[in-house]
Amino acid sequence: MNITRRRLLVLLPAAAIAWKHILAGTPEASPNYKLTEHWWGMLVDVTKCIGCGNCVRACQTENDVPDGYYRTWVERYHLEGWAFQNPKVDSPDGGKNGFPPGNQSGGKNFFVPKLCNHCVESPCTQVCPVGATFVTPDGVVLIDQKYCLGCRYCVQACPYGCRFIHPQKETAEKCTLCYHRITKGLTTACCESCPTGARQLADLKDPKDPIHEFLRTHSIQVLKPYMATNSKVFYNGLDGSVR
Amino acid sequence: MRLAAVFLVGTLLFLLARGFLVPRSFGQYGHYRGNAIAEIAARPVAFAGHQTCETCHSDVLELKQKGRHARVNCEACHGALAKHAEDPVSVKPAKLQAAVLCARCHEANIAKPKQFPQVVPAEHSGGAACDMCHQPHSPALDSGKRK
Amino acid sequence: MPLVDGFMYPNEVELQWSVLIVLYPYLTGLVAGAFILASLERVFRVEAVKPTYRLALLTALAFLLVAPLPLQLHLGHPERSLEMYLTPHRSSAMAMFGFVYLWYLMAVLVVEIWLDYRRDIVLMSQSSRGWKRLIYRVLTLGSDNISERALQIDERVGWLVTVIGIPSAFLLHGYVGFIFGSVKANPWWSTPLMPVVFLFSAMVSGIAAVMCLYMFLNWLRRVPIDMRCVDTVARYLFYTFIIDFSLEMLDLIHRIYEADESFRSLDFMVHTRLFTSQVLIQILAGTVLPIALLALTQVLKLPEAARKSIYSVAGLLTLIGIFAMRWNVVIGGQLFSKSFLGYTTYKMGFVTREGLLMAIFLSILPLLILGVLVKLLPPWSEKGAMPEPQPPA
Numbered sequence: 108m109n110i111t112r113r114r115l116l117v118l119l120p121a122a123a124i125a126w127k128h129i130l131a132g133t134p135e136a137s138p139n140y141k142l143t144e145h146w147w148g149m150l151v152d153v154t155k156c157i158g159c160g161n162c163v164r165a166c167q168t169e170n171d172v173p174d175g176y177y178r179t180w181v182e183r184y185h186l187e188g189w190a191f192q193n194p195k196v197d198s199p200d201g202g203k204n205g206f207p208p209g210n211q212s213g214g215k216n217f218f219v220p221k222l223c224n225h226c227v228e229s230p231c232t233q234v235c236p237v238g239a240t241f242v243t244p245d246g247v248v249l250i251d252q253k254y255c256l257g258c259r260y261c262v263q264a265c266p267y268g269c270r271f272i273h274p275q276k277e278t279a280e281k282c283t284l285c286y287h288r289i290t291k292g293l294t295t296a297c298c299e300s301c302p303t304g305a306r307q308l309a310d311l312k313d314p315k316d317p318i319h320e321f322l323r324t325h326s327i328q329v330l331k332p333y334m335a336t337n338s339k340v341f342y343n344g345l346d347g348s349v350r
Numbered sequence: 351m352r353l354a355a356v357f358l359v360g361t362l363l364f365l366l367a368r369g370f371l372v373p374r375s376f377g378q379y380g381h382y383r384g385n386a387i388a389e390i391a392a393r394p395v396a397f398a399g400h401q402t403c404e405t406c407h408s409d410v411l412e413l414k415q416k417g418r419h420a421r422v423n424c425e426a427c428h429g430a431l432a433k434h435a436e437d438p439v440s441v442k443p444a445k446l447q448a449a450v451l452c453a454r455c456h457e458a459n460i461a462k463p464k465q466f467p468q469v470v471p472a473e474h475s476g477g478a479a480c481d482m483c484h485q486p487h488s489p490a491l492d493s494g495k496r497k
Numbered sequence: 498m499p500l501v502d503g504f505m506y507p508n509e510v511e512l513q514w515s516v517l518i519v520l521y522p523y524l525t526g527l528v529a530g531a532f533i534l535a536s537l538e539r540v541f542r543v544e545a546v547k548p549t550y551r552l553a554l555l556t557a558l559a560f561l562l563v564a565p566l567p568l569q570l571h572l573g574h575p576e577r578s579l580e581m582y583l584t585p586h587r588s589s590a591m592a593m594f595g596f597v598y599l600w601y602l603m604a605v606l607v608v609e610i611w612l613d614y615r616r617d618i619v620l621m622s623q624s625s626r627g628w629k630r631l632i633y634r635v636l637t638l639g640s641d642n643i644s645e646r647a648l649q650i651d652e653r654v655g656w657l658v659t660v661i662g663i664p665s666a667f668l669l670h671g672y673v674g675f676i677f678g679s680v681k682a683n684p685w686w687s688t689p690l691m692p693v694v695f696l697f698s699a700m701v702s703g704i705a706a707v708m709c710l711y712m713f714l715n716w717l718r719r720v721p722i723d724m725r726c727v728d729t730v731a732r733y734l735f736y737t738f739i740i741d742f743s744l745e746m747l748d749l750i751h752r753i754y755e756a757d758e759s760f761r762s763l764d765f766m767v768h769t770r771l772f773t774s775q776v777l778i779q780i781l782a783g784t785v786l787p788i789a790l791l792a793l794t795q796v797l798k799l800p801e802a803a804r805k806s807i808y809s810v811a812g813l814l815t816l817i818g819i820f821a822m823r824w825n826v827v828i829g830g831q832l833f834s835k836s837f838l839g840y841t842t843y844k845m846g847f848v849t850r851e852g853l854l855m856a857i858f859l860s861i862l863p864l865l866i867l868g869v870l871v872k873l874l875p876p877w878s879e880k881g882a883m884p885e886p887q888p889p890a
Contacts, residue, residue, distance in 0.1 A: 142379075142387075157462045159455045161426055168430045169396045177507045183461050196504040196838055205454050206461065216461035221506075230682060236592035237580040241382035251386035254373075256580065257573015259513040260591050266682035268506030268835055272513070277573030287393035296397050300426040302419075302455055303466070334681060350836035352638040353608060360603075364582075372583050381586055 140290050145245040146312040147284055148339030149298075150321060151220055153346075155305035158183060158218035162297035162306060163203040169285060169296035176271045177201040178282040179222040179297055186215040186348055194348040219349055220306060222297070223248060223269040223282035224330060224338035231261035231270060240279065246311070246339060247284045255279050266334045284308075311339070397425050398435040406438065410487055417488030418467075427451055427486065452480040503839030510841050512831045515851040517567035519827045520859055522673045522695065523820050524564040525598075527863075529670035529696070530703010531557040532606070532662060537733065539659040545729040551876030552714070553707045554610050559867035561602055567859055570850055590676045601669045605662040611636070612655040614874050616643045632873070670699040677826060684759035685830040690748050697741035702819035704734045709812040712805065714871070724801055728794075731808050734815070735791040742784055745822075762837035770832050770840055775825045783818015787811040 158181055166172055166179050181202030185195040199206060202218075225248050232240055232248060239255035242248050255278035262270045262279060270281040285295035293299070294308045309318035321327075321343070328345040329338040378384025400423040404411045407424070414420055425431055427446060434441045449471075458468040469475075475483070483491060501510055535553035537543045569575045582599075585592035611618075619641055622633035671692040677683075678691025708730045715722045752760060767775050790811040794804055828843050846852035 154463060157455055157466055157468075158459065161454070165397065165425075165430070180507045182504075185461070194838070196836065198504070198507055201507045205457075206459060208457065208459050212460075217463075218461055230680075233588045234591065234680070236586055236589040236595070237577075238376070238381040238383075238584050238586045239580075241380055241386075243387055244379055249386065249390055251383050251389075253389075254383055254386070254577070254580065255574065256577045258571075258591065259573075260589070260676075262508075262513045263831075264680050264682055266835060268509045271508040271511075272573060283390060287391050288395055288397075288399075290391045291395070293395065293397075293399045296430075299397050299399060299423055302422040302426045304421055350838060352640050353611070356638065357603070368583055371579070376584055381584070 139292070142244040144312060145289075145310050146339075147246045147289060148225065148309045148311050148318070148341065149222070149284070149295075150307045150309050150318050151340060151342050152305045152307075153217055153219055153342055153344040155303040156181070156218040156220055157303055157305075158202060158206045159302060160202045160205045161300040161302060162220060163201050165296040165300035166282070167203070169288075170283070172280075173274055176273070176280070178269075178280070179220065181206075182219045182221060182349075184215075184217055184219060184346065184348065186346075188214070191348050194350070196350070215346070217344075217346065219342075219345070220297075221267065221269065221330070222340060223284070224267055224336065224340040225282075225284060226336035226338045228335065228337045230264040230266065230334070230336060234260045234264040236260065243286075247286050247289075248281075249283055249286060250279050250281065252276060252278050252280075266331050266336065309341075395432050396430040398430075398432040400424050402435050403431070413485075413487045417490055419487060419489055448479050448481040448486070452484075452486075456480075500844075501839060501841050503834070504836060505834035505839040505841055506836060509834055512828070512841070512843050514827055514831060515571060516824075516828075516845055516853065516856045517571045517851050517859070519820070519823045520856050521564060521567045522670070522699075522827070523702070523823045524560045524567070524859075524863065525673055526670050526695070526699030526819065526823075527703045527706050528557045528561045528564065528601075528606075529666040529699040530701065530705075531560070531707050532666045532703070533700050534704050534707050534730065534733070536659050536663050536666075539656060540663065543729065545725050546733075548723050548726045548877075549707050549711050549730060551613065551874075552711055552871075553703075554606070554613065555870045555874065555876060556707055556710060556863075556867060557703075558606055558610060559863040559870055561598075561606060562866060563859060563863045565598070566862070567856075570855065590672065590679055594672045594676060597665075597668055597672050601662075601665050605658060605665045609655055609658045609662060610874070612651045612658065615651055616648060617874070619643045667696060671696045677830070682835060683830050684757070685763055685833070686826065688748060690744060694741070694744050694748065697737060697744055698819050698822055700737045701734065701741050702816060704730060704737060705812040705815040705819075708734065708808060709816070710867075712809060712812075720877075722805065724804070727808060728804070731791060731794060731804075731811075734812075735788070735795060738784070738788050738791065738815070742788060745784075759837055762833050766829065766833045766840060770842075771825060771829050774821050775829065779818050779821035779825055783814055783821050787814045787818065790814075 160181060162179055163177065163181060170178060172178050179201075180198055182196050182198045183202070183206050187193075187195075197206075202220075206218075225242075225246060227242070227246070229242060229248050232242055235241075236258060237254060237256060239251045240248065240261055241251070257272060257277045257279065259272060259279070262272065265281075270279055272278070273280045285293075285297075288295060289308065295306075298306045298308045307318070310316045311318065318341075322341065325343050328342045329340065330342070330345075330349070332338075373383050373385070375384035375386075376382070379387070403424040410424075414422075428443050431443055434443055453471055456468050458470050462468055471480075480486075531553045534546065535550050535557070538546050538550045569578060572578060581592055581595040585595060587593065615637070618633055618636045620643070622630060622637050625633060674692030674695030677686040677695075678688055680686050708727060711730075712722055712727065752763070787810075790807050793799070794807055799807070831841075832843065833840050848854050
């Protein structure tokens with residue numbers, strides 16, 4: 108890669124200005140971001156996931172996730188024959204460093220990335236005794252770290268196991284859909300670093316977002332639909348054996 | 351009665367205290383502190399995002415767009431580089447280890463989609479580093495520039 | 498034994514609610530149970546249990562005062578716990594419970610105790626000396642009126658408070674059951690039977706506790722035990738236990754029959770990780786055995802000494818069994834994965850903030866407080882004999 112010094116001198120100020128714009132401000136302060144114009148979700152394409160673990164590592168870097176806890180993780184499924192109800196599942200360190208090739212034998216095998224589903228009727232929000240976890244007007248379930256008591260009721264109430272208690276902060280924590288990024292026009296850290304496009308951020312209120320077409324033309328699933336949480340993380344190619 | 355008076359006074363004191371103790375922005379959007387939204391959104395970013403990288407490194411972009419890694423974002427391999435974007439001269443990205451990095455995606459694994467290019471590294475190159483034959487930004491063998 | 502067997506979601510491996518959260522429903526259960534026993538005399542006019550009336554109330558108070566402590570110790574940020582009263586989230590059972598607890602403590606228990614003891618408090622404020630006198634003076638709330646009319650008003654209001662108190666006690670512990678029973682994410686907890694099972698097991702534990710305490714304290718004071726009283730209490734324990742056992746069996750049979758998605762995983766858990774605490778301690782030693790022992794006393798005419806021994810043993814086994822039941826609900830509900838593909842292990846610390854030593858201390862503390870209360874507000878008259886039943890209002 109060759110950047111001449113002259114080119115750099117021209118590009119740097121432009122880059123600096125662009126960067127400042129990205130770093131600038133909060134939703135209210137930034138005139139470009141209106142809470143009511145967005146309704147965030149995510150599309151996960153299981154058929155494209157290669158279990159590289161980029162997303163898990165990127166999330167840890169972006170959000171200072173402590174070791175041993177996971178805001179997002181990848182599971183590997185192995186099914187023998189038609190034994191739908193008996194999958195063999197593993198997730199070594201959440202899939203952070205990929206998956207060992209292991210004993211490669213037949214059957215059906217695939218990866219499933221998981222994260223907070225940012226449910227519209229989220230059970231975690233329902234049970235929080237003080238209002239420390241909440242759904243924002245733009246559809247993201249967040250945690251107010253300054254208000255959380257650490258009672259752990261929300262961790263019990265989440266059917267998907269996506270919440271944990273931060274060992275140092277002693278408050279609840281989980282995927283924030285990289286709220287600090289998406290409100291600045293960036294995509295989430297996991298989507299940015301996914302090499303195959305298996306994870307894609309979706310704005311359900313944006314008519315130009317490709318998710319609308321995708322949802323219309325594919326068979327789409329959500330995790331544990333019978334929990335009726337109205338989850339906004341949509342899966343393509345999710346096998347029936349996925350727990 | 352005395353008891354009733356004690357209870358009444360207690361309740362009044364509590365309601366008075368509540369006025370001081372509940373945070374001002376509470377209830378602004380719902381049953382939570384409205385300021386929390388802005389606080390959470392104000393967190394600094396660690397990944398610059400590929401559009402920022404492409405502002406300076408358009409030559410790499412050109413090369414990438416022709417090959418199979420066109421949709422692989424810069425930081426997927428190079429790691430979080432917002433600090434480098436902020437100060438490109440003093441903050442340099444780390445050198446990458448091809449063997450480890452390439453294997454993460456391309457080492458053969460039964461759970462990976464069949465059509466995804468994957469090899470058993472020992473059988474494929476007999477121990478040679480991946481970037482001896484493949485240019486990472488455009489990995490096809492005949493794409494020209496390589497180490 | 499490895500920490501995890503099979504697969505668990507990565508964030509599920511560590512248990513969230515510790516032995517302190519097992520202790521908490523146990524303590525509030527004792528409160529509700531003791532209060533129901535007290536109300537048997539006050540509202541339902543079961544004269545025979547009158548000797549245990551004041552003791553039951555003081556027991557309830559002692560345990561209710563300690564009950565928030567395990568919760569505070571368990572919180573990540575106990576200094577923020579006032580938020581539950583400042584900005585309670587109305588959809589949260591836990592938040593609403595804060596008010597139920599406060600209501601029960603202040604509007605029911607404290608009021609009832611104060612009303613029942615008021616005459617004695619006034620008398621003791623006049624007859625005692627030193628710092629004790631000061632305490633009693635404060636407790637009188639400034640009123641010295643113990644005329645016949647005033648006492649009659651006390652009696653009436655006290656009766657009313659008890660009548661409100663019974664559904665309040667039901668609410669107090671039923672609510673704890675609801676906190677668990679309403680969590681749809683956890684099939685071990687999620688059942689409409691949970692509040693009812695919790696309530697009846699609370700009544701069983703409360704009645705057993707008061708019975709044991711009464712017998713123990715009288716033995717300590719070398720005062721004869723009123724057998725008519727204890728026989729009646731044991732009889733109520735027996736009836737309540739039958740109902741409690743039936744409810745738990747109903748839940749079990751229902752689960753086995755319906756055999757839904759979670760059943761195989763839960764069944765395996767009960768047969769392995771939870772076998773000792775559920776089958777051996779809770780069901781066999783803590784329920785079947787005490788019921789059998791109590792049944793013996795109901796069916797056969799046994800001499801007083803035999804009855805006393807059986808009541809003591811049955812009472813203690815009951816208390817252990819109900820603690821095991823809380824353990825199996827709280828800890829058991831966290832041992833299996835919500836993927837139904839794996840199990841984890843509970844690593845209970847010893848000297849940690851939420852460890853065994855703390856749990857033991859918090860179990861003994863109410864007994865110490867009860868000791869102080871018994872000295873301050875004696876549930877028996879000076880002579881050491883049983884207090885005379887009050888004349889009917």
